[in-house]
Amino acid sequence: MSEFNQNELAQIQQSVSVEQIQLSEKIGALKATAFFKKLVTVTEIKLIAEIKETKQYKGLNIISTNGKPVTVTTFEEFCNSLGHSYEKINQDIQNLSVFGEDFLETSQRMGLGYRDLRKLRKLDDADREVIIEGEAVKAEDRESLIDLIEEMSAKHRKQKDALETENKELKADKDALETILQKKDEKVNQLDTQVTKLSSPAEIKRRAESEPQELEKAALETLSTESILFLTAFNRYINALGGVMDIAESKDLPQLFEHVDESVVAVCQRYAQYVQRLGTEVSFEEILNPSWMFPETADTDTSGQ
Secondary structure (H helix, E strand, O other): OOHHHHHHHHHHHHOOOHHHHHHHHHHHHHHHOOOOOOOOOHHHHHHHHHHHHHOOOOOEEEEOOOOOEEEEOOHHHHHHHOOOOHHHHHHHHHHHHHHHHHHHHHHHHHOOOHHHHHHHHHOOHHHHHHHHOOHHHHOOOHHHHHHHHHHHHHHHHHHHHHHHHHHHHHHHHHHHHHHHHHHHHHHHHHHHHHHHHHOOHHHHHHHHOOOHHHHHHHHHHHHHHHHHHHHHHHHHHHHHHHHHHHHHHHOOOHHHHHHHHHHHHHHHHHHHHHHHHHOOOOOHHHHHOOHHHOOOOOOOOOOOO
8 A cells, every 4th residue: 555545544544433433334234235236225225314314424534436535525425435326315215214114125025116116105195005005015916016006196197187277277267256356346446436526526516517407417427326336335245244154154153143134234224214314215115025926816705605
């Protein structure tokens, strides 16, 4: 060994800590189980997962593949120093976390690839449990297991596509509703502006000084606009009542029904008082029980009965 290499090794040895010694023992165990091969065993994955979790790899001094000393600072560098890719090791650790030791060992014996395991990871917990606990795994029937994974994956994709379609439709409905409400608000604002203009003192005076026909026309316009605004507000009130009653019924909230009754009574009383003060004859009895619903019948002679 050259003097240069001896000095480098001496520097490494001086910086070795107890944790690094323990880590070196683990790395030695990995090598002892033939880690440098294509397939990583469950035991090796558990060991690497422990090193990753505890971050023991940080500050590890090793000799790189080109023969130079390096200090490991990331888990990716640690994976590379072991001769495996960072992505592959992370998939192994993820598979161990999702499937557990028993199934992962079985899958390795059955020769399942990363692609099959990735599909299995993406399934819902219930579907994945059905496969893992199924007869194909117990019998280690590779072909049946792969077919089942493909079937479940197709089902999962179909459900996902259906959900995405439903979400798009809901968004489209929401956008359409927002457009309708926006146009409705714009119309209401336009009517409010017209009412404000028509009811201003200057406008009233100007119309009063105009010909009677113009004054009558302006009054009718004002009455028509106010009627539309009133009916619009009334419809909003009715819709609000319906929403509150739906909540009260679905959540079984009897007190909420009482508040609805109180609100309706208050509104009706206020309206009836104004109509009465105005002197306009409105038969609420006729509205509730119209005469056409109870046609008069001819008097019959029952004396002979």
